[in-house]
Structures are given as C-alpha cells and as structure tokens.
Amino acid sequence: MTTLKDLSRHLNLSVTQVSRALNGYADVSEATRARVLAAASELAYQPNLSARKLVSGRSGIVGLVLQGTPASMTGDHFLTVIGGLSAEFSRRELQFVLHMADPEEDVIEVYRRLIDGGGLDGFVLIEPVTDDRRVAYLAQRGIPVIVHGRLFGGPAHAYYDIDNAEVGRVLTRHLLRHGHRRIAFLNGSPQRAYSEARRRGHVEALEEAGLPFDPGLHITASMDEKHGLVSAVKLFSGPAPHPTAVIASHLKIARGLVQGLSALGLRVPDDVSIVAHDDQLSDLAATGFEPPLTTTTSPIYDSWAPLADGLARLIAGAPIPAVQHTAAVDFVERGSVAAPRNERPAPRKNHHGDTR
Incomplete structure (x- = not known):
C-alpha cells in the first residue's frame, strides 16, 4: 500500500x-x-x-x-x-x-x-x-x-x-441584427438566479436597440419540453401580433417549442426564428434539430x-x-434564424411570371 x-x-x-x-x-x-x-x-x-x-x-x-x-x-x-x-x-x-x-x-x-x-x-x-x-x-x-x-x-x-446575463444579451442581439423586434423569451423559473440574470441581459439588449421590455413575451416555468409546447400554443394560436422570434433558455424548452410550432403549421426559420442556450447534455444536441439551432453554449461538464x-x-x-x-x-450560429417575413425582399418574377 x-x-x-x-x-x-x-x-x-x-x-x-x-x-x-x-x-x-x-x-x-x-x-x-x-x-x-x-x-x-x-x-x-x-x-x-x-x-x-x-x-x-x-x-x-x-x-x-x-x-x-x-x-x-x-x-x-x-x-x-x-x-x-x-x-x-x-x-x-x-x-x-x-x-x-x-x-x-x-x-x-x-x-x-x-x-x-x-x-x-x-x-x-x-x-x-x-x-x-x-x-x-x-x-x-x-x-x-x-x-x-x-x-x-x-x-x-x-x-x-x-455569464448568464451575457446569454440573454447575445441571443437577443443576434435576433435584433436580423430585424426582429417582437421577441419572446421562454425562461426558467423566476426563483432561479440564472433566470433573472438572463432576463436582465435580454432587457439590456432591448434597451440598447431602443425597444421596451414586454412582460407578456417573457414566460417563465420549469426548464422542460412542456414549457416550450404550452408556450408555443399560448404565443401563436391567439390573435396577432405574434412574435417573429423566440429565445429558449434551454434545449429542452426548444424541443417542446419546435413540436408546438409544427403542430400549428409553423416552420423554423421561415415563420419563426429560434435561438437557445445549450448546456451540451449527452441526450440532446442543438445539431439534432431541423434546422440546427443557433445557440450560446457552455458545457455543463x-x-x-x-x-x-x-x-x-x-x-x-x-x-x-x-x-x-x-x-x-460561446456563440454558435447555425440555421434557425432568418429575417422576419415582412422584412424579406419580395420574390422577383421572370418574364414567364414565375417567382424565383
């Protein structure tokens, strides 16, 4: 010994x-x-x-x-x-x-x-x-x-x-750069310190752009698929205006959100852009979404x-x-963000009258 x-x-x-x-x-x-x-x-x-x-x-x-x-x-x-x-x-x-x-x-x-x-x-x-x-x-x-x-x-x-405040700032700024102004944020429980820090970063990014924080677009609950699914129905099945982009505070929330949007006939990113935070859990990958999600990343391990x-x-x-x-x-840009529909260039028509 x-x-x-x-x-x-x-x-x-x-x-x-x-x-x-x-x-x-x-x-x-x-x-x-x-x-x-x-x-x-x-x-x-x-x-x-x-x-x-x-x-x-x-x-x-x-x-x-x-x-x-x-x-x-x-x-x-x-x-x-x-x-x-x-x-x-x-x-x-x-x-x-x-x-x-x-x-x-x-x-x-x-x-x-x-x-x-x-x-x-x-x-x-x-x-x-x-x-x-x-x-x-x-x-x-x-x-x-x-x-x-x-x-x-x-x-x-x-x-x-x-830096949880930076998570909120980075994801919000990315959506703002693509022209989004009505951004929903599906956050964790308001009792959790990290949730409040992410909310604060989100608010700071909105204020930088001269936009007010809308409490009705900030939805808090457990960080799970149910949160994403229920929030998708709440945000997109009611009367307009609907958000053009959503921040998910966890990939589990994002997975439920994508399921809810699909059930409503909405596509990512054609109809709704999504970004999320990724802890790099072994059973859930941002690259496993279709399209792969743009994320902030900090491996839990x-x-x-x-x-x-x-x-x-x-x-x-x-x-x-x-x-x-x-x-x-870290910030990883993938394919889940596009400009809002009303800010995209109109499709051009050729001499046959077909759009392209």
Missing part, C-alpha cells in the same frame, strides 16, 4: 509538501499540485481518512444535499452531475456523498444535523434561488460551501458560474473540476474572493 512517504520519495518532495498538495492548500503551486495528484493516481495512493481527521480535524468528505431530483436534472442529466462531481472530488483525494433529504423537511434543519454530526468538511450547492436560505445559513455557521451559479446579493460566497477545486481550496483556507469564477459563453 502506497504511503505519503512513498509519494514523497517518488516526487523528491517533503512529506509536508505532498500532504498540503493533496489537501488543496492554497500555498501549493498548481504545477506541484498537478504533479502530486498524477503520482498519487499512478501509484494508487489511498489516504487513511481516520488518520487524516485525527491530524487535521477534517474528514475528507464533502456533500451535496438534494430534496428530490430537481426538475432540470432528470434522466441522464442527473447522472452526469453526480458522476462528474464525484470523479473530480476523487481526483482531489476527497470523498463525495449525495444526501437525499425529505422534500417536506426544512432544508436548514437537514444542514444543521449534517454539520453538527461532524462528518462533512463542506458542501456543493446547486440550483440556487434568489435570497437562498442555504447560503446564508452555511455562511453563518462558517462552513465551506461553493455554489454552482451565484446569488446577486446576500452573503459573500464562493461560486462557479457562467466544464463546471465539475472548478467546483471540486474551489471547495477543496476553501476547506484549505483560501479566501472567498479567490474562489469566485464566471466563465464566458
């Missing part, structure tokens, strides 16, 4: 350096940490968690608390999140546990019991809501926590997020390593501002 001393001799580093690298201390360089982690993997090093806790006061275990499976994490998405986080914490010599709590129980009481039990060093928090009580409680208790996403306001907290690394650094004593990261989003 490989020990810390074996790793130390193999790397020509002191036992203290190796230990601090494995435990995520901020005073260890990234190059050294990478060397140590690679050697630990190569030599199949397994830490003695009981000994670690006696020496450091830490268990080497971190947790994620869920009260049921979030609506946005059904099917393969749930396994992707749990499996991705678990693998990244394992690479950092931390054990990751999922605690499924009773949906009816006060979540603060759940965290209180886990903290008072002394078995966990810190938490990952996903699906944050505005004024999230979990973040405030963990901050009050002085427990390391990193948020997938972030809150605007409230206590300072560590996070890994994408890019989150796992920064979240694991960030929590390990917090546990080791890193200050919160050093563990706050906002990732840029």
Whole structure:
C-alpha cells in the first residue's frame, strides 16, 4: 500500500509538501499540485481518512444535499452531475456523498444535523434561488460551501458560474441584427438566479436597440419540453401580433417549442426564428434539430473540476474572493434564424411570371 512517504520519495518532495498538495492548500503551486495528484493516481495512493481527521480535524468528505431530483436534472442529466462531481472530488483525494433529504423537511434543519454530526468538511450547492436560505445559513455557521451559479446579493460566497446575463444579451442581439423586434423569451423559473440574470441581459439588449421590455413575451416555468409546447400554443394560436422570434433558455424548452410550432403549421426559420442556450447534455444536441439551432453554449461538464477545486481550496483556507469564477459563453450560429417575413425582399418574377 502506497504511503505519503512513498509519494514523497517518488516526487523528491517533503512529506509536508505532498500532504498540503493533496489537501488543496492554497500555498501549493498548481504545477506541484498537478504533479502530486498524477503520482498519487499512478501509484494508487489511498489516504487513511481516520488518520487524516485525527491530524487535521477534517474528514475528507464533502456533500451535496438534494430534496428530490430537481426538475432540470432528470434522466441522464442527473447522472452526469453526480458522476462528474464525484470523479473530480476523487481526483482531489476527497470523498463525495449525495444526501437525499425529505422534500417536506426544512432544508436548514437537514444542514444543521449534517454539520453538527461532524462528518462533512463542506458542501456543493446547486440550483440556487434568489435570497437562498442555504447560503446564508452555511455562511453563518462558517462552513465551506461553493455554489454552482451565484446569488446577486446576500452573503459573500464562493461560486462557479457562467455569464448568464451575457446569454440573454447575445441571443437577443443576434435576433435584433436580423430585424426582429417582437421577441419572446421562454425562461426558467423566476426563483432561479440564472433566470433573472438572463432576463436582465435580454432587457439590456432591448434597451440598447431602443425597444421596451414586454412582460407578456417573457414566460417563465420549469426548464422542460412542456414549457416550450404550452408556450408555443399560448404565443401563436391567439390573435396577432405574434412574435417573429423566440429565445429558449434551454434545449429542452426548444424541443417542446419546435413540436408546438409544427403542430400549428409553423416552420423554423421561415415563420419563426429560434435561438437557445445549450448546456451540451449527452441526450440532446442543438445539431439534432431541423434546422440546427443557433445557440450560446457552455458545457455543463466544464463546471465539475472548478467546483471540486474551489471547495477543496476553501476547506484549505483560501479566501472567498479567490474562489469566485464566471466563465464566458460561446456563440454558435447555425440555421434557425432568418429575417422576419415582412422584412424579406419580395420574390422577383421572370418574364414567364414565375417567382424565383
């Protein structure tokens, strides 16, 4: 069995350096940490968690608390999140546990019991809501926590997020450049911090173009196909004027939207242009739509390593501002956007009277 001393001799580093690298201390360089982690993997090093806790006061275990499976994490998405986080914490010599709590129980009481039990060093928090009580409680208790996403306001907290306001801005600006002025936005739940950030970016882009924000065109619900399908019927089966373009905050929403438009006899992009945000889930691809969707893109799997690394650094004593990261989003133009019908050039007729 490989020990810390074996790793130390193999790397020509002191036992203290190796230990601090494995435990995520901020005073260890990234190059050294990478060397140590690679050697630990190569030599199949397994830490003695009981000994670690006696020496450091830490268990080497971190947790994620869920009260049921979030609506946005059904099917393969749930396994992707749990499996991705678990693998990244394992690479950092931390054990990751999922605690499924009773949906009816006060979540603060759940965290209180886990903290008072002394078995966990810190938490990952996903699906944050505005004024999230979990973040405030963990901050009050002085427990390391990193948020997938972030809150605007409230206590300072560590996070890994994408620029959700930029998602709203980029998609709206793209539609505006193509001449669209009546743009619907199918967003996630208004309780979710990322939904509010995307709405804010959308509003900013409209204001840049001198256009007002129409609350009637901003529809919020769970990020699923039903949202897209129901919204398609609501927006396009009633009296005119109808939107000429739609932003879908998730590809699942876009899939329901396309189904609804097809049932109404509307085509993309001839009748309605669509853009969406793409998390690059394994079971749903923007290129699988017909036509392929123009999207902003931020792979969900890019989150796992920064979240694991960030929590390990917090546990080791890193200050919160050093563990706050906002990732840029990419923009991919495909074939789902065209100019509104009333702004397209009229078809020309040849000398036979045929249009072309």
